[in-house]
Amino acid sequence: MSQLTGYLAAKDFIAELRQEIALYPDLVIQRELNDLIVVSGPIKDLCWSQNTWIDIQSRAFQSITEAAKILKAHSKFWAQYGVAHFRRGELIQNSLPKWKITARSFLGELPKYPLSSFCLEDSNTLWFSACCSSPFPNGQIQFIEDKTNPPSRAYLKLWEIFTLSKKAPKAGEICVDLGSSPGGWTWVLANCGAIVTSVDKAELAPQVLKMKNVHAMKKDAFSIRPGDLSALGIRAEKIDWLCSDIICYPAKLYELILSWIESGRVKNFVITIKFQGETDFATLAKFRAISGSRLQHLCHNKHEVTWSYFT
Ligand SMILES: C[S@@+](CC[C@H](N)C(=O)[O-])C[C@H]1O[C@@H](n2cnc3c(N)ncnc32)[C@H](O)[C@@H]1O
Incomplete structure (x- = not known):
């Protein structure tokens, strides 16, 4: 199988992401893990993807320690995307190096280190990508909002x-x-x-x-x-x-x-x-x-x- 890429749909837009993938004859959907669509074929810059998991892989594991070991061998900082067994995923997350991404200010610096992503398909199957398109967990940037001066949230x-x-x-x-x-x-x-x-x-x-x-x-x-x-x-x-x-x-x-x-x-x-x-x-x-x-x-x-x- 050619390279696998995970595309995490923008919230509420999984149908749009599926339609966008269908526009490319060289892309084939292999799996859907909630809003994460695993696709074989060349990487595309899909507009309905909020975070693109490059070279996504899956691995079977038996214990929290084993899952954490697999992830640590690929990257330092990881964010869970909750698909299934979220609590088990949290235990894996807690066994990995800690990171903190705070709300940003306008034109403030982006996180300096890459943030990798993982999810659990079931209690013994891990999907992960060390290299994601967004430096924010699940592609979501948050701002320290100005609730006083702008007249709309646009x-x-x-x-x-x-x-x-x-x-x-x-x-x-x-x-x-x-x-x-x-x-x-x-x-x-x-x-x-x-x-x-x-x-x-x-x-x-x-x-x-x-x-x-x-x-x-x-x-x-x-x-x-x-x-x-x-x-x-x-x-x-x-x-x-x-x-x-x-x-x-x-x-x-x-x-x-x-x-x-x-x-x-x-x-x-x-x-x-x-x-x-x-x-x-x-x-x-x-x-x-x-x-x-x-x-x-x-x-x-x-x-x-x-x-x-x-x-
Ligand atoms: C979503 S609002 C814009 C919000 C704005 N960007 C903000 O930050 O507050 C869309 C605006 O488009 C304007 N609009 C729609 N058709 C227009 C047109 N033909 N010419 C100028 N403005 C138009 C509407 O009057 C409306 O104020």
């Missing part, structure tokens, strides 16, 4: 992608935030020191509206011609960041973003693609095909994914 999506990618707007950079009300994203961008043009048909929250580097425009985002930055009151040739959290059909959003890409006037994009009802895999494939870009379901995404392109 700000956590930008905190997550900027912190994970270690890229964020710098002071003085030009940002356009489409579909910005009530203003969580605009609040993040403005707090980075960027100059933000915030576009929505609805109002911004007063505390965001009064930030000195925020310029609010009550407009339909689809009425803006990407070539015409002056219509947004922007004198520069290029926008450093185009962000969009607009609620609209994915296909319509794709056309909008394509027109911005073709204008050649945007350096970086962070775009939420939202679904009502069925997940639109056909449009996701079009976004994915844009060279150099990435699709991911962030921990703070709901039934939506984040498309990003960084220069």
Whole structure:
């Protein structure tokens, strides 16, 4: 059998992960361990996977000591993904070196050491991967939240992608935030020191509206011609960041973003693609095909994914 990879579905999105796997004829599902799907075939960057377990292996064991010995031989720090026999898994976890991952601050450092993952299929069968895509247990980053200042919890999506990618707007950079009300994203961008043009048909929250580097425009985002930055009151040739959290059909959003890409006037994009009802895999494939870009379901995404392109 070719190499095995475990894909841990984002919470509540196992069906999407299965559908995404089915898009690739070279991937074959071998096992499902709750939300962890074990697949043979080449590794893929699947957007509905919250943590990808590279080179996942299974091993029979008789005792807690034996299981811990197997894991220690492969890596130092381990996190259990609870499938079955969670208590037995905890006893194994307690026999392994201790680690602590605390809630992060925005743009704070990521954990310095890799975190490996294991689960129990039954009381004597261990599945494990020493090398996982996320440095957080089961792919879940947690933040020290600001419960006072941002007007919506949507700000956590930008905190997550900027912190994970270690890229964020710098002071003085030009940002356009489409579909910005009530203003969580605009609040993040403005707090980075960027100059933000915030576009929505609805109002911004007063505390965001009064930030000195925020310029609010009550407009339909689809009425803006990407070539015409002056219509947004922007004198520069290029926008450093185009962000969009607009609620609209994915296909319509794709056309909008394509027109911005073709204008050649945007350096970086962070775009939420939202679904009502069925997940639109056909449009996701079009976004994915844009060279150099990435699709991911962030921990703070709901039934939506984040498309990003960084220069
Ligand atoms: C999920 S909310 C955005 C939340 C925002 N990012 C935040 O952090 O607070 C989606 C927004 O898209 C806006 N929207 C929908 N269609 C739009 C359009 N054609 N032009 C501008 N804004 C639009 C809605 O008015 C709504 O405020």
